[in-house]
Amino acid sequence: MTYATVMVSLALDQPNNARLEVAGELAERFEADIIGIAAARFAPPLYFTDGIAAQRLIDQEEGSVKRRLADLEAQFRAATRTRSARAEWRSAMDFPARYVLAQARCADIIVSGGQSPVFSDAFSLVSPRDLVMQTGRPLLVVPDRINWLDSRSVLVAWKDTPEARRAVADALPLLRKARDVVIAEIPEKDDDRSAVMTHVSDVAAWLARHGVTATARVPEAGNETAVVQLERIADDVGAGLIVAGAYGHSRFRELVLGGVTEYLVTQTARCVLLSH
Incomplete structure (x- = not known):
């Protein structure tokens, strides 16, 4: 048994360096493919308007989400450029948990960040709770302060x-x-x-x-x-x-x-x- 495909789950507005470093190290260590994945949706405000103003707001916010997902892809590409012979990026305008749980079918192991016990945002962050309980794959949780996988x-x-x-x-x-x-x-x-x-x-x-x-x-x-x-x-x-x-x-x-x-x-x- 080995890890042939490592998937790393990235999040908007969260530190991703640690999980990228560890996922890249895993891919290099096991000569595995690596897949970067992220998803997010526009979170509508509690008080909303309608008509042209509403559509303008939706377009602006969805455009912002798309740009931030593109930034995550660039970060993933830069971090894994020398780590794996084959790196793939997957992203969508979707609820992160729903998207990552569906895509997990192609991974042997999933790398994720940890989570504060009080912070959760279903529009931009997939909780490690969701991943470990529902993907059917092992989850490697990487705290933000970790800069390498010390498995000695x-x-x-x-x-x-x-x-x-x-x-x-x-x-x-x-x-x-x-x-x-x-x-x-x-x-x-x-x-x-x-x-x-x-x-x-x-x-x-x-x-x-x-x-x-x-x-x-x-x-x-x-x-x-x-x-x-x-x-x-x-x-x-x-x-x-x-x-x-x-x-x-x-x-x-x-x-x-x-x-x-x-x-x-x-x-x-x-x-x-x-x-x-």
Whole structure:
């Protein structure tokens, strides 16, 4: 398994340098094609006029969106000029989530920026929440402060679920290139620690059969949250990348992520590969 096509999702009025750098690096590392993608729509004001004035406003704003999409294409072309033998650009005047979710069928992995827990604009930004829960592809979330994909040390945040199993399988190309891989499961208060260790040891053995040497790690159950314990382990092993299953559900047409998944999407210290 490898990544033959890397897709990078760009956003209007958001920093895109970090995700472009990491996507280009991935394409170069795996000799993959790279696809840049973006979409946006004119967001009508709350108070609107009509007639000729209204049409003039619509034309002006749609023209602005088209120019900004063209600027994103230029940025993508410049960033990937020497990274891949084949770079492709796709854009549309559409809701970003709807457009990117439809186009994701042609990608092996999607690179996206992270997201503030409070900011969302359905007219110009596709949320990583939408991408990870609905594309059916692994999502690599790249915080804005990251300038390269440090996959020398990788932490697999294990939980014995289909999502985690899918994430580890999706991450195999990166895990094979890592120097150190640690698989950690955070036990809950009433868990049998020896049973939990069996889980992660099985995963380590599975990875070994795929050419990946991994270390199993299970901390003692305590009163700290899973996020705090996970962050401590990531710091201890110097992880530049975390691999995890993504958990959440749809409630009143809004994607609600679980606590650890929400943290991984919004944290700013390291890249995260998520699968659902």
